[in-house]
Amino acid sequence: MNDDDDVGFPESSSAAEAADSYLVGFVLANIVGLRYYSGAVSGRELVGLVREPLNPFDPNAIKVLNTRSIQVGHIERTVAAALAPLLDSRVVSAEGIVPKPPKSSNSFRLACQIHLFARLDAFEVVRAAVAEGGMQLFDVSDPEFGLSEAAVVKERGGKSARKVDEIFAFVGRDEGKITPAEPPKEVILSELFDHQREGLGWLVGRENSCELPPFWEEKDGGFVNVLTNYKTHERPNPLRGGIFADDMGLGKTLTLLSLIATSSRYPVRRYATEISGGSVEGKMRSCSATTSRSSKKVGNSRKRQKLDDDGGENEDVSGSKTTLIVCPPSVISSWITQLEEHTRPGSLKVYLYHGVRTRDEEELMKYDIVFTTYSTLSADFGYSYPPIQKIKWYRVILDEAHVIKNFAAQQTKAVIALKAERRWVVTGTPIQNSSFDLFPHMAFLRFEPFSIKNYWLSLVQRPLDQGSKSGLSRLQALLGAISLRRTKTAQNGKGNLVALPPKIVETYFVDLSAEERERYDVMESEAQNTVREYMNADTVLHNYSTVLHIILRLRQICNDVALCPSDITSLLPSNHLEDVSKNPELLKKLASLVEDGDDFDCPVCLSPPTKTVITCCAHIFCQNCILRTLKRHNSCCPICRHLLSKSDLFLAPEMQSSDDDECKSLLSNRPISSKVSTLLKLLLESKKQDPSTKSVVFSQFKKMLILLEQPLKDAGFCILRLDGSMSMKKRFEVINEFSRVGPDAPTVLLGSLRAAGAGINLTAASRVYLLEPWWNPGVEEQAMDRVHRIGQQKEVRVVRLIVSGSIEERILELQERKKRLATGAFGRKAAKEQKQMCVEDLRIMMRL
DNA sequence: ACCGCCGGGTGCC
């Protein structure tokens, strides 16, 4: 057994915090010594990795714990030797997952994937250390991956990730109706409102619930946690408590007093009033710091004996039903006021554990309610055996629990260490601001597996930090499963504890000037002719890159002619064979296409290529994707079935950022395009309304972002740029600077989509301008979500700029079609085709 | 034989 039994979760091995750490990859290692420990692991289960520097056999030892914090074994010595320094120096945090169940019950070792997380600037160090230790670092996009043992695991992992979200979606949905409850009239004098009776019903119901906690199911006579896949034969304890998060002003305090009253011993032991003496009023006087000792009484010895052996967690130590309420000092008085107002005098005895306070546990147990503050708790914690920590309370209520923010803080630790059968987190504040670390609350509530840091991080916090949709929905689902929130406005309905302000998306149509229009029309008809030829000859696929090129140019003109050379045909490959290997010119052009475009999705993985490869048949892929595909599919190009070998693949040159100045000089002193002037107009309007409003302008064309700089500066905007060529570190610096406030603070961020990937948080802005329509609506969605995500305080307005009567309008049309398809009957089937442009799409886009 | 080879003892860190 492990030693940290009190709190019920292990100290995490993850030193690097979630905020800016990312998955470097994973290594395979054995868990050894299973023979010597009792911890069981079933397949696909997460395990805790905990350093054990004092191990007498190996200072590098890393022990492995299962979900229940029971030791399973150790990480094999060689791997531990390589990882220990990384963990100790907090360069990495590690999470283990056991992919397959042990072959037999008396196995000696067990394979484990160790996922390593680190800050981006430490990736190289980690890679080097892993290599030094003789291990292979597996990467998600490793082409070799398809064949390794790890692949099986990873594939399953992918499936399970989807499944995890389904599980989350399911939980909390089956929450039954609440049966309203009446408080005992002997104690509560006031009449409760309907919603308060319901609230009371919910509270009482949860405290007396015998149901399995959320995410647990009964299966084959045993119990399984469907999230962690942990199986056990012991029935997990019900979660007797939760989060009570009614809006302010709905009377949470009275509802909670009613809850306390239902378990108070009044009127049964009316005689006890005399023993402990003092009504509420009496207590009120004795509560002040200077006189709180006055309530000291000699306890009876029978109780003391019981208290002394309170190590037994299951024992209800004294039979007492004392509720401990922890709250900020200012809130105590409002509790007292409500006590006076709503309860029968003398029916609930209270003690203020605050200032000069008793050290006598037995004394404390005489009261119905003991109030204390977070800072008192924190001050006491660390003293040996402070009574408040030693007592096993009947119930603990954390009021205004949102004041707990930092898991590492002493006061948080003190709160989590409190012992009680019934635990409540009470808050009236929806989680909207950026400090929304709910882990302390999960730990306090003993809500497994979220009360275990690694699980919290990987299941909720990390997805949330990286701005993924599933992060938010998981958080909402799990909170929904254990909390009650009603808002003043939305009566009856369960308000969401995690609410985002609204997002308004509008499309602003831009009219081209007469000159621009003429230019565009000429180009478009040229383009139509070319594409029509390919279509008639059925050679669209063989001229794929040319077609992409044409479309790209048309889209560029919609933004600004400066993005595109005047003669569209000059950019088309002269050679109809499109063989890059025999045509270095074409390679160059394609490379520029990739660089300009910034939005080419690899047709295999449907996301922007990491290492861009151009085939001799002029199609574009991620290096890893095309390598993997060639291995599987008889060496054919997935687009045109051209035979390919490795020598037919060309790495696109890395993007250069040095041409910025060149671009700038090229682009300066030109008349402003219609789209740019429209953007300026909109930005100025919003500045007029509120000068502090911050905006993000997204374009997929790097040149467009450069081109915008000067006009924006001239119009008096302080701007920043975020592009794909920046290192992650630099990106975070830019975002940090962008969120600065003050008279000289930047208000406009020019961003490329590629730079706004996972982990990028742009909530400082409340306006988003999308300069062009994106191929795939999901990508636009993602861009908006960098701004519209947890931490956003304001309503978000998104404006898409679309040139009317242009290819942009048709792209919009295509997007709509695809959305319809995706949500329609063919939903799942259409998903793959959705992102790849087909001939039919091309027809629509080119008006052919 | 300062070797190779055999087979028994043994087994996390």
Add this chain to the structure above:
DNA sequence: ACCGCCGGGTGCC
């Protein structure tokens, strides 16, 4: 552990 590894016994053909 139906392994690897260690260290003792052993030794031409």
